[in-house]
Amino acid sequence: MSRITTFFSILLLINAITGCTTRLPETALSDTVPTILAAANRAGIYDSRARFREVLCAVNAKHGVALPDFRPCEEILTKVSHEPAGTGVNIDLGQSQTGLTAVFVPGVGWDCFDEWLEIDEHFAEHINEYNFNLKIMNIEGLSSSQRNAKLVRDGLLEIIKSSSQEKIVLIGYSKGIVDILEAIVRYPELHEHISAVVSIAGAVGGSPLAIDADKDYLKLLTKWPGANCTEGDSGVIDSLNPKIRQSWLYSNILPDSFPYFSLATLPEKKQISLALKPSYNRLSQLDSRNDGQLLYFDQLLPGSHLLGYLNADHWAVMVPIARSHEFLGATVTNKNSFPREVLIEAVLRMISETLDEKP
Known part of the structure; x- marks a missing residue:
């Protein structure tokens, strides 16, 4: 795939999911009170930011320098108001005793x-060193959450059957979490x-960008050089x-037999890639606290x-474009x-710690 072809493919994708409008005034991140902590209809959120910051910073200090894309811990997380103080509890960075398998x-x-993207090597090689495992679920990227819920179910049961793995952590990125939620509600087994x-x-x-997104443009992803995808049921939008x-x-109750964890992307404006600036500007009509695809409180x-x-x-957090495509x-x-x-290591260590504390 030539640089020029790649460049214009990216621009085509941007055109499919964005529009250009004038931005509304921005809200300072330092003045942000996370809506999720106060909204009555989202009750039950546990504020674990302080402990996760401790875990993340410890992992970053010990392992991060030798890994790609190192940055100081204070530049990984966006600190907003009302974050509690840390616990000071010791953090074990040795071999995991829980042996969790992350299914992405x-x-x-x-x-x-x-x-x-060559995504597998970027995640698995590092966390395998510490007795964690990673598998990437095969879903249909242009299909509905209902269709992908069935694929998540089938894929998960196959993983369990082949490895007898009982300590599975489902990690949903972007629409992936929608597919997961649909699966765990539909398939209690x-x-x-x-x-x-x-x-x-x-x-x-959801995303406000989906309200008037052109489905036909997204279908062009099937023409991406080297693509192995189909249009599926075309229900993604x-x-x-x-x-x-x-x-x-509102209509579905999530299972309460396992814990849930949330990480939202809330970047400083200077951390938005050029490709996502148009959609960032468009979402800023509603709230400038967005990642170029999603509003922070919808995550x-x-x-x-x-x-x-x-x-x-939105792309930087999980889509390693720049690592294998330097021109982009x-x-x-x-x-x-x-x-x-x-x-990912910090997330799995945080979950391990939480599960160890569970009565």
Whole structure:
């Protein structure tokens, strides 16, 4: 795939999901009171930001320098107001005793460009060193959450059957968390095998960008050079519509047999890549506290442990474009660098700690 072809493919994708409008006045991050902590209809959120910051900073200090995209810990997380003080409790950074297996459920169009991203090596190699495992769920990147829920169920049961793995952490990125939620509500037979569910930049409440997004443009992802995807049931946009997502959350009760964790992307403006500036500006018509695809308060799971707000745009947090495509990293995805291995290790260590404390 030539640089020029790649460049214009990215621009085409941007055109599919964004529009350009004038931004409304911004809200200072330092003055932000997280809506999720106060909203009555999202009661039950546990503020675990302070402890997660301790865990993340410890992982970053010991392992981060030797890994790609290192940055100081204070630049990984966005600190907003009302964050409590840390606990000071010791953090074990040795071999994990829980042996958790993270099952990563990706977002829109992932199967169209996953080989191009070479994503597996970026996550698995590091966390395997510490007795954690990682598997990436095969879903249909342009299909509805209903269709992908069945694929999540089938894939998870296959993992369990092949490895007898009972300590599974489901990690949903972007629309991936929507697919996970649909699966765990529709298929209760999965519950006994799940240790935790994590949302990372998850489209829990949908995205306003989906309201008038052009479905035909997204279908062009199937033409991406090297793509192995199909149009599926073409329900991806409807599954991200805020009205549909909010109605679903209102109508469905999440299982309470395992804990939930949320990480939202709430970047400083300077951390938004050029490619996401148009959609960032458009979402700023509603609230400038967005990651270029999602509003920050739409990313959090009801009843979850709030781990923190990440200083990364929507792609940077989980889509390593710049690592394997330097030209794009120097141009349209110029803020794509992010210490993803450190983040995933810290999340799994935080979950291990939480599960150890569970009576």
